[in-house]
Amino acid sequence: MTASLFIPCLVDLFFPETGIATVKVLERLGVRVIYPSEQTCCGQPAFNTGYRREATRLAVRFVRIFRDAEYIVAPSGSCVSMVKMFPELDIPASLHEDAAHVSSHIYELSEFLVNVLKTEDVGAAFPHTVTYHESCHLRRELGVIDEPRRLLKHVRGLSLVEMENADLCCGFGGTFAVKFPLLSTAMGEQKVRSITAANVEYVTAGDSGCLLQIGGLLSRHGIRTQPIHIAEILSSD
Amino acid sequence: MSVDLIDIQKNIREALRDLPLRTAVWKATEHSLKKREGVVGEVANWEELRTLAHQIRKFTIDHLAQYLQEFERSATANGMKVHWAQDANESVSIVRTILQQHNAKHIVKSKSMTTEEIHLNALLEKDGYSVVETDLGEYIVQLAGEMPSHITAPALHKSREAIAELLTKKFHEPVPSDPALIASIVRRRLRDLFLSADAGISGVNFAVAETGTLCIVENEGNARFTITLPHVHIAIMGIDKVIPRMADLALFLKLLPRSATGQRMTSYVSLISSPRQTNDPDGPEEIHIIILDNGRSSLLSDSSLRQVLYCIRCGACLNTCPVYRQIGGHAYGWVYQGPIGGMLAPVMLGFNTTPLHPYLSSLCGACAEICPVKIDIHHVLLYERSLVVAQRRTSRIERIILKVWAWLMSGRWRYAFSTRIAQLLSTIFGKGAKVYLPVWGQTRDFPPAAKKTFHQLYRKVRETSGQ
Amino acid sequence: MKSREEILHRVSMNQSLRAEHAGLPDRDEIRRLLTWEVDQSVLIERFADELQSVGGAVIRTTEKNIADALVSYLRSVGAKCVLLSEDMLQTWVDLRQRLLAPSGGRRGTVEFLYSDDSRSPRDPISDGARDQRSADTGITACEALIAETGSVLIKSSDIQPRLTSLLPERHVVIARSNQLIGTLWEAFALIKKAEGGLPAAYTLVTGVSQTADIEKVLVKGVHGPRELCVILLEG
16 A cells, blocks of 8 residues: 655644654555655645635646545645645646545545554554644544544553543634734633643644644743644654 | 724724633633533434525525515415515615604614614614613613624623623612622513503514514513514514425424524514404504515525525524634624624625625634534635635735745745745744744744755655665 | 515526525425424423423313312412403313402402403503503413423414413413423424414413523523413313
8 A cells, every 4th residue: 555645834844753753654554655755735825815726726736746646645634624625626627537536535644544544553652641632624624533532542651631622723724823813822822721721741633733823822831731743643652 | 885894903902802801702602502512412313403404594595586475475465564675774764664654753672683784773763763672682782882792692791790880870770780680670671661662673583485474582572572562563584584384494493592592492482473363452563574685685696605694693603613702793893793794794794894704714614513504604704715815805915925925835946945945044033942933923932944844854764764 | 666676686686506406305304303202101291391491380280170279379479460361261160160250359369350351551541550560470371382392382362462471470371281292393283284374473482581691690580471380281
């Protein structure tokens, strides 16, 4: 089985260790990983801000790069959601089939591990207290709710603590975070209150955008809880 | 009706500074969500109900002309008078005419978002009519000279102390801050007004086409008074309020109370089919129904926006919206708030007046999850953003930044170049583990760009995993 | 009328967008989702539970004992002035004999007013006080009792003013156990079936008047009655 890796721009530039962890987890489970290095961005920032023409351009590029992939795996619920919306964009007719293929064969990491590889124990060890934040796209666009928790429960030594309002939006929302910075912050602080109450060493999630927001607030407020992407927990040993 | 540009950013700043408001809104919405969870959890086929409700609303809105005419026929045959108003001004003008015909001066009103939408009270009061809101929450905000801050809980933003203080000032009698005592004082005052009112004006929750019946849903009993005591009852409804059959009403009455107030059923549901019949001892002698468009029909022309008309005004989307829960209703600047307000604003008030409303959302999707008629709310907001852009209502700077960004992302070497620039800037403006970013950096830390991006690292990764 | 034509034109114009006409869901589909097998033997218990959960009370008795049950209830809640219609007395003859003088009047400390004879609040002030306003209790019949929600379905008619169940602080319903139905769906079926056309008003009463408009604190008896009691006649 071969998986083509899609690395979101946030991960590429700010959290490459998340990408490395993703490769490690997949290879440990016997998946051959390909990384098409011409990849750039799925176009979500443009799409979410209403710039469909620009988003379509990037979508077309993505489809061309990944058209032959058996599976596409990305450590990001929001990017995968974006790709799944490609058929709604004004993509040239000649690429419709490829767009359909790409959007139906792309998976977020935890979704891929549990639902495609049928694995819940990836052989990881992470002896720490952890709470899980549900990224909105992962939960509501992709319907991935149980899978990350099941994976975390099998990590040796990991103690999973549920926070209150785990599914409450962290306030990132992409460009929303800079369009309405104080509002975004207020929403994030609500989340941070829940995380603080959980009293854990780490908060994890499947989206780097969320972790950027949550981490930025935890750090600014001097709270000891560290943000970490779920891929990195799953690749630990 | 022309509206000034709503200054959303200013409203948000003010709302965020108002800690008592934020506490009140958070607590009230939390309470509503918990109550709803209880009564929805016990309905095993809730999801099937939602799906069926969506299908019925879809069919109705897709055949709206037919059902509006059927309703008009049935209601008229029952002895009610039906009027049509294209916009707010026309609807108020019709109300005035009816009031003049009956020499009516003192009017009582039950809660109706539609009447707020057309600014009915203000316009009638200018002409010398006295109009009193009789729903407790609406009565309070009317006295305070404010707009309601939530679809089903208009005074949600006010503490009991604030309410007691307001009423003490207005009544010239000491009003304690105990909710039960406040209610009994208001009950006494409004009872007198009900009994002497010349006309009653209400909204409509559902208008059944099959039988020509108005359905009005409430908990206090003030709507029953409003539509029973005065000689004239005027009911104002948007064109989207019509439903095909009584059978459909049974379904919507299962969904609405549970979604809106976490009740299995509201205290009173009135089904009004005619004025007082020949030997009836009470009831209004005349019932006038005003069917209002006011921009709703323009939602029909866009197949993606049509579903906004499915809304049954339960307010659940407000309760679950993480944005609404932080800023409350007033920040949206008009009568419809939260996710439903975000969708309606640009269409009914104009994209030029409310270009930011569709952006006032992190697109979390909690609204779509909770909507009893399955409106795909956050995707509608997303679609409206593309309309804002297509109409060139975004700032020039933003357009330029987006275009440049897209250009940089659309080529491998351009992308690589821009990441190198980002890394450089990060080194210059960074301090150890943090980088100061404008806007973001006001309240949040930001990590530096990685010394090597994943792109740059990939070959190394290949080597370490031995391939 | 110009506006009517304008609106209908705008609405019709925008309907030709869609080609598909997946039909309006059948009534049976709705019925399937809103009804279930109701155990008749526990219908009364279910109704009583639901009514109590929304702040109402149930008194179970038999037709023979209706007068005693009613009087003892009225005494226990301290009712002073009770509003009801002549027709109620025709229906339960015993009531007339046990309770009332020919044109209303007193029974012990309870005064009974007939809605047919007394002055309705909207009538012009003639002689004496506004009679119906002084009632603290209103007694009505009903069309149905709905177990699913603990609701009472009442309708307007020539013999039962709408205000009887709205003006006084206390609303008492006299119902027979064979008026009990399981679900709201059946209530709507009943409404549809009603012969002679629809009455001016049906009111579905579920509990008492209430509001949570002030800090979400539940307060009862805001405008409508603050007490509701159903006297259920069995056997």
